[in-house]
Amino acid sequence: MQRIINDPSLVVEDMLKGFERCHKDIIHIDEENPRVVISNFAKDKKKVGIVTGGGSGHKPAFIGYCGKNMVDAVAVGEIFSSPTAKSFYDCIRAVDQGMGVACLYGNYAGDNMNVKMAMELAEDDDIEVKTVVANDDVASAPKTEMQKRRGVAGEILMWKVGGAKANQGATLEEVIAAAQKAMDNTRSVGVGLGPCTIPANGKPNFSIAEGTMEFGIGHHGEPGIRVESLASAKEIADEMTSLVVNDIPYVEGDEVVVLISGLGATPVMEQYIFFDEVAKNLDELGIKIYKSYVGNYFTSLEMNGVTLTMMKVDEELKECMDEEVETMGMTQIRR
Amino acid sequence: MQRIINDPSLVVEDMLKGFERCHKDIIHIDEENPRVVISNFAKDKKKVGIVTGGGSGHKPAFIGYCGKNMVDAVAVGEIFSSPTAKSFYDCIRAVDQGMGVACLYGNYAGDNMNVKMAMELAEDDDIEVKTVVANDDVASAPKTEMQKRRGVAGEILMWKVGGAKANQGATLEEVIAAAQKAMDNTRSVGVGLGPCTIPANGKPNFSIAEGTMEFGIGHHGEPGIRVESLASAKEIADEMTSLVVNDIPYVEGDEVVVLISGLGATPVMEQYIFFDEVAKNLDELGIKIYKSYVGNYFTSLEMNGVTLTMMKVDEELKECMDEEVETMGMTQIRR
């Protein structure tokens, strides 16, 4: 295991120290709970609080989206493991200003359970918490079982929309409605070309044979739809685009935000090659790209592969996507 | 070779298409020379033009720093191979507005030759071109042979300073002086834990045995100072910090900008762990961190490893570092 770490069982602790030091102008760590990252902008004005959380190892997600006009507090778990109920609860308490809290997180067993328990605790404090559960990963379950689908990189768009809406002064209901609308219009799929290793574990989480790729892989290495021969960027893009496009489906005349994320070890160069092929497909389908993001936005340690995410946008979602934002993972200047 | 590409000999062409599509609000590709990327902001006002260029495979470098208040035009080479003299020349012509052009590039044989030839061509057009040649890589030659040292991630700080200065309306002499000052105060060193593969080539460029690391490696895999046993993040940080700090040297009371860059396959999580160790060392030395950057700022395809860069800053350099900037690789909102 060729890694730059200290004690493999303390990677999250050690990472958080460096993260706070580097981004102290954007975020800080809660004084009492070292697994709670809070935006310095969280209480700049009275608004609905935005909370998320999840396992570590997905940098910039989740803490990298904590900051101005996006997520206000993040519960930090171990590598690929849900944060504690207490951390979610502490996040909720930290950002509630009486307008309630939107907890926007991904559909994983652990997160579902821990958020549920955190909400029960918050209820005792009379804090109103509502959730949107990201389930954008088309490959993780058939459309008839949407409630089983996992959340992947589409979560970023959900946070962007929810955060912008909250910043606009919306009520909790409105924030939840917008974030839910974002999610309902978002679909993703991933492809894996190489595994990753949890440091405390020391050996690859799974294996992908040279010359093959796993189509539909999850971002902890959850099984995909099928293992295929490694194809060209064009072929991979064709397959992924058509799976994503046909699920909602997106149709001619639609406008979409496209987000390509590398999973860790895939050079950004390849992501642009891949993006160009996706864009060509969308051109042919008459689907217009409103905005696009290409880069390591939601990774899985050093996994080799990419995810493709699309969100169909209307005026409300466009307005939210255009909002200025300042976080480690995404900084955007309003034009 | 587990890669998401089409024709391996066309990766640069294919990447550029995706890059331009994704960032069309920031940059465009020259109509006549497809290897010239130009900032949409280059001629927003009359100013000194900033040009750079280099081999591909270092994303975000070099084109990722083309945009508002940073680099105005970038000459794009093949993977790890210098751009043509013509591309440098076309960049120079594209951004000259009569105030001259600062060509800020890295010290590599090919780049030196191609820039030299481009300057001769520009001379015929009566365009004044001056250069700063980045040589921040401490490990690449002893201090007595500074002119042999390579440019690595420190180039980013040179561009940031040069770009900010030009935006402030400085003359070519002033821009060059500031960029040179940035470079004179900047030192870097890299460590490699795993190799990378040039797609057209198909096999790793070099090898690093499991359990070892190459201290002082260059970002194309140029030989380092020594091969060592893979150490902890703390030990690696100690060794790298002391090499960098002692070279100028930086001393107690100095303020520095710190830039950590992953080389491609090193998870950002590890970079924060590494950064925290560097910061602890600086705390002990009484060297203050003015600003810090951690992430994949200057990569080498999917190489595993990190670079550490420091720049000592005075008021002028601080002012330049604080300037708003909008590029694919670095977007900063002015506070």
Add this chain to the structure above:
Amino acid sequence: MEYVANQKNAKITLAIIEAIHENAAYLSEIDGATGDGDHGVNMDKGFMLAKERIQEDMDFSESLKVLGRTLVMDIGGSMGPIYGTMFSRLSRSLKKQDQITKEAVLEALNNAIQGLMDLAGAKVGDKTLLDTLYPATESYKEALKQEKSFKECLKALLDGAEAGKENTKNLVAKIGRAARLGERSKGFLDAGATSCCIILKTMASSMCEDIINE
């Protein structure tokens, strides 16, 4: 009437904690075969943290509550809420009684099963700790129905747990990390089922030694 005293009887819980601690490496090893090899580490972390918060003179039900709450609040992952809920449910059922009867134990076990199913969405046969807890409880229930002694009922719990755990070798993982392996998860024990077996067996043995017959 046969019963186990609730008051000042935290030693049962402490025995469970000790058993998990001793078997931590073994549990990780089992998880290593089909998962990421950290189940022992995860469990040990939570149980050792709870140990510090439990005094021997606490009520048994109170000590279970502290263990459950620690797991829920401080452990995270899936194991935190799952085992946390299991122990919290056991605690809630038992705290009403000063004298814990064999009937009360069944009620507590059923409550725990219900809690797990509500929370985790795991079903019997998915190759999880439920595949220990459920057959163990069934076996206990059967013994109780046959009006066996408290001791014999606890023995039935222990046997049922062991049989359930061993049977996970025949199951295909439907949930959690091991689900990645699909059919290839067959032939291996489930880590959670193994830790659950250790917990139930330790609890059963420890209670056996404590049965009062008045």
Add this chain to the structure above:
Amino acid sequence: MEYVANQKNAKITLAIIEAIHENAAYLSEIDGATGDGDHGVNMDKGFMLAKERIQEDMDFSESLKVLGRTLVMDIGGSMGPIYGTMFSRLSRSLKKQDQITKEAVLEALNNAIQGLMDLAGAKVGDKTLLDTLYPATESYKEALKQEKSFKECLKALLDGAEAGKENTKNLVAKIGRAARLGERSKGFLDAGATSCCIILKTMASSMCEDIINE
């Protein structure tokens, strides 16, 4: 007087281009042993591009200029400016003459060497194409000093190039990608030295066939 006509004699340059094209795979193979295996591809790309721009009835010196300029302007890397400069310098020396004498060739070779050393910073012995060009020129110069015929001088150039190239096997790379290997670069031919050898040998043979004796 012996000479080679400059006018309408681009066929020498075209022969060089052809030789590089034919040997592209071989050159990449050599580069693969100590570098990144693309030397043949790099060279071929530039030379084939130049081929399109050269007409057979061009002057020899003009065709060299077009080749040199194409390499400089359109190829990049190190090879673009280096071979670009070499051919440009050869061209500049030769364009003065209608009749290229053996003395003029020496002057042109010396000019090329000077251009390369000024530009690239490579020294003799660094294991580069200079380690072909330099000994080849020395060998030519020696033959000329001994007042050998033009043909014999060109034969000396050819032999010197071959010997120089072969000798790169004994050198340690000091520059370029192969420098990474240090001592381990010994035992291998240098790719640039090999391509330079092909170029010089082809030029020599082609000129030999063209010598006019008046």
